[in-house]
Amino acid sequence: MNVTFQSHLLRMIYLDETGSELKTYMSFDVYWTDELLQWNTTDYAGIENIQVSVDDIWLPDLVLANGLGEHNDLPSQQSVLNIHHTGGVSWAPGGPLKTYCDVDISKYPFDTQTCDLFVKPSMLDSTIQVLRPSAKKPDPLDHFTPDSQWDVVDASQHFQTIRKQRGLEEIHFKLMLILRRRTLYYILNMISPVVLLAFLSVCCFIIPPSCGEKMTLCISIFLTFAVYITIITEEMPRSTIGISRFGLFLTSQLILSALAIVLNSVVLHVYHKEEEVCGCAFLKAKKRGNLVYMSNADRSSETIISNDSSKSTDDKCSPNKLLANKLDRFFMIMFLLLNIISFVVFASFF
Numbered sequence: 001m002n003v004t005f006q007s008h009l010l011r012m013i014y015l016d017e018t019g020s021e022l023k024t025y026m027s028f029d030v031y032w033t034d035e036l037l038q039w040n041t042t043d044y045a046g047i048e049n050i051q052v053s054v055d056d057i058w059l060p061d062l063v064l065a066n067g068l069g070e071h072n073d074l075p076s077q078q079s080v081l082n083i084h085h086t087g088g089v090s091w092a093p094g095g096p097l098k099t100y101c102d103v104d105i106s107k108y109p110f111d112t113q114t115c116d117l118f119v120k121p122s123m124l125d126s127t128i129q130v131l132r133p134s135a136k137k138p139d140p141l142d143h144f145t146p147d148s149q150w151d152v153v154d155a156s157q158h159f160q161t162i163r164k165q166r167g168l169e170e171i172h173f174k175l176m177l178i179l180r181r182r183t184l185y186y187i188l189n190m191i192s193p194v195v196l197l198a199f200l201s202v203c204c205f206i207i208p209p210s211c212g213e214k215m216t217l218c219i220s221i222f223l224t225f226a227v228y229i230t231i232i233t234e235e236m237p238r239s240t241i242g243i244s245r246f247g248l249f250l251t252s253q254l255i256l257s258a259l260a261i262v263l264n265s266v267v268l269h270v271y272h273k274e275e276e277v278c279g280c281a282f283l284k285a286k287k288r289g290n291l292v293y294m295s296n297a298d299r300s301s302e303t304i305i306s307n308d309s310s311k312s313t314d315d316k317c318s319p320n321k322l323l324a325n326k327l328d329r330f331f332m333i334m335f336l337l338l339n340i341i342s343f344v345v346f347a348s349f350f
Contacts, residue, residue: 249346
């Protein structure tokens with residue numbers, strides 16, 4: 001018996017990336033001709049169509065080949081069928097469906113998923129053939145309600161001939177859905193804050209070493225990165241099949257933020273090294289008795305001597321300060337280039 005089959009996607013309920021489960025709300029148009037249900041309209045007061053219960057008539061035994069429910073029969077929320085006097089039977093089953101969908105999260109959140117829905121006869125030796133209508137090719141998305149998270153790029157219907165044992169053949173119906181994630185939410189709430197925090201790390205090298213808040217800013221940015229990445233990780237789909245490149249990008253930014261702390265520690269060490277040298281020189285001079293203490297009457301001359309000595313000390317210690325400033329400038333340019341390279345590499349993945 002030839003069964004004409006047509007599907008309509010009404011609504012996408014959700015796509016579970018972790019469990020590889022797609023839940024949709026579908027409706028189907030099933031039509032077949034049963035010669036035993038023909039009658040002459042003149043014998044029945046000109047009645048051409050009747051409606052009967054689904055429990056009182058034979059139904060095609062069609063199931064979901066990749067269904068995840070307990071019963072993979074086609075859901076039917078319509079309890080009646082329409083029968084024409086020529087023997088044509090129209091049935092419109094429909095309802096929520098759970099099907100398996102192989103999810104690849106490597107390009108999350110700019111990913112595109114391809115999910116298939118297979119319908120086939122349940123019995124191996126069934127004589128049912130699922131055929132597409134030849135007169136018209138309706139669009140599966142003609143009654144579709146747009147989803148807030150996924151955009152259905154394309155929906156195409158195919159019919160595949162599957163060879164079974166003993167030379168038997170089955171014609172399977174295949175509905176292929178191409179889903180593309182809507183990215184505006186992820187750009188505004190995930191990617192933009194990460195980019196801003198990455199450029200804030202460069203500001204750690206703009207602050208001069210003499211400022212006491214230089215290391216405080218670096219540690220604060222690192223902790224902000226760590227907390228924010230933890231929040232984003234909870235929102236990301238978990239899968240052991242593929243690794244999200246966005247997750248790798250977040251990890252690289254966390255490593256760069258930790259590297260900024262290390263480099264700023266080097267700069268501060270070089271900058272304050274002069275204090276250690278000057279402190280040692282002060283102790284040596286004290287031991288040798290080279291320090292001269294002036295009386296109260298000569299305080300003015302003591303001030304002049306101390307100013308001259310501090311000026312000479314600054315001159316001796318100035319090379320370390322110059323080196324620290326040069327390292328700060330060099331690390332700032334290097335860090336800016338590393339951030340730009342990481343952004344370009346991340347963008348090239350998509």
